[in-house]
Amino acid sequence: MKQTNTTFNNYNLTKNILKDIAAMGFKTPTSIQAKCIPPALDGKDIIGLAQTGTGKTAAFALPIIQKVAHNMDMAALVLAPTRELAQQIAQTITNLGKSSGARVALLVGGTSIKEDSKALGSWPNILVATPGRLIDHIFSRTVDLSKIEILTIDEADHMHDMGFLPQIQQIIDVLPKKRQTMMFTATMSKKIEHFVRRSMHRPKRIEIGRVTPATRAEQKLFRVNEDEKLLLLMDLLSQKSQRILIFARTKRKVDQLARRISALNKNVARLHGDYEQSQREMAMEGFRNGKYNILVATDIAARGIDVANIEHVINYDFPSSAEDYIHRIGRTARATSSGLATSFVTRSDLSCLKHLEKMISSKLKLIHVGSENSKPYANKNRKNQNKNKHYNQKNKNHAKGKSQYNPRRRENKK
Structure with missing residues (x-):
């Protein structure tokens, strides 16, 4: 992860967030974080391209926490292609939002409906989910997405590879039209870009370096x-x-x-x-x-x-x-x-x-x-x-x- 010369203090983040950033050992933002956090805090739609291991999760997690941690309603949705990635994202958001009131619920396949009900009943303001599991809850009318203000889709290229794009479209169709959308991926085909741009408003494209294997x-x-x-x-x-x-x-x-x-x-x-x-x-x-x-x-x-x-x-x-x-x-x-x-x-x-x-x-x-x-x-x-x-x-x-x-x-x- 290429570090920058700036610090997290440059982004007008709350003291509680800065406290949790320090507790996690983050000292300076990576390139993708430095370029994404300011426009994300301003409410801009974002297409972020950066390879694995560059700090993408914190790039969208910090703006989400800053903007919705005070909400009583579920105001942010993060979609991930696999259970392991969804768990990792949920844990990162929990750690970075510990002092800010971030309440994270996780919906993934392989867990019982009872556990899902418990998670949704804990008044979360941030939901992290895999597409298939969330679709199940949408059809069962056991989740309310009517107050979502921020949608983030992580690893969109892998979503496409796994055939999740139709499910993601179904999820987008039930979200409020007025919202902020962020999409992150390591690689982007024309088909994926066309898909994501249909549901975004004048997105800012941020690309960190050429898409290559890890240089180290x-x-x-x-x-x-x-x-x-x-x-x-x-x-x-x-x-x-x-x-x-x-x-x-x-x-x-x-x-x-x-x-x-x-x-x-x-x-x-x-x-x-x-x-x-x-x-x-x-x-x-x-x-x-x-x-x-x-x-x-x-x-x-x-x-x-x-x-x-x-x-x-x-x-x-x-x-x-x-x-x-x-x-x-x-x-x-x-x-x-x-x-x-x-x-x-x-x-x-x-x-x-x-x-x-x-x-x-x-x-x-x-x-x-x-x-x-x-x-x-x-x-x-x-x-x-x-x-x-x-x-x-x-x-x-x-x-x-x-x-x-x-x-x-x-x-x-x-």
Whole structure:
């Protein structure tokens, strides 16, 4: 997060807010905060473009707290694509608005209706929600959005990827026409921009830098075959103990990798959409406090992970979009830290890699496994892999012997 030379005292924030800012350890605003807070406090609609880890949450949270913390009614709505991100936002707003009277309610999937009723019955003035869960309450008429003064949509690009735009439009349709709207995203297609501008009034576009992977992250891309990935991963994990986040494409792959890694006596947690909310919270808390030093997750489940000091992000499966690559890399090298991002690239991933390079206007070096540049990982893995291939072939040949089940054999018939 690039810091500025200004301080939060320059923004005419209340003493209570400044007190909570100091308590959270924030000293100077980041670039996105410095550019967004003044117009947001003035009531301007905002389109904010900045990559993950630049302080976007505080950029909209502080103006929201300043403007609605004194309200008795629910006056601000924040939409996030995933449970984890919504929880992170709600916690940040709660911390920054602790002394100002901010009352935050959280509506996400995976929690009971009883818990939702309790949250909505606590007279919140700020609501943080995922689109699907909020739609359920709108249809059930268990939430009142008629007094909303500020709407914020976070990670609009991922909202689009997950197919949430129709639901967001349904939510917008029941909100007051006269309101302030802020939208934040790391990347923006023409389709998304057209969608958000339809519901905004002369928005101020704020873009912080070119949309690229975190500049402090060292990126290593390995050209591998699919059957080389696991051995390469195991070798990477054996190098030294770090806090590592591993991305896999499917829930099944996440479970498989977690089992293989745990067999190496590694403290590993997993995160994907099939887990109950309590399980997801336990995994995240364990990863955050150091109980687990490795987390294996799918993209959707991992959105919103805000864990300090993730030294290494590994793309076991290369992301299918350039936007997802940027989000993943943004999980390391947060704030002023540095980090390492390793990606496994197979032949089928080369078109995605080409699109990424075009988007960021940069050529990424691709290391072929087995080359001198891939040491100490690749050559060691190549040797182990050859041993495994020999072992597997031996077992396969043995399986073809007489002990193999043959339905035509008389002794196999009932």
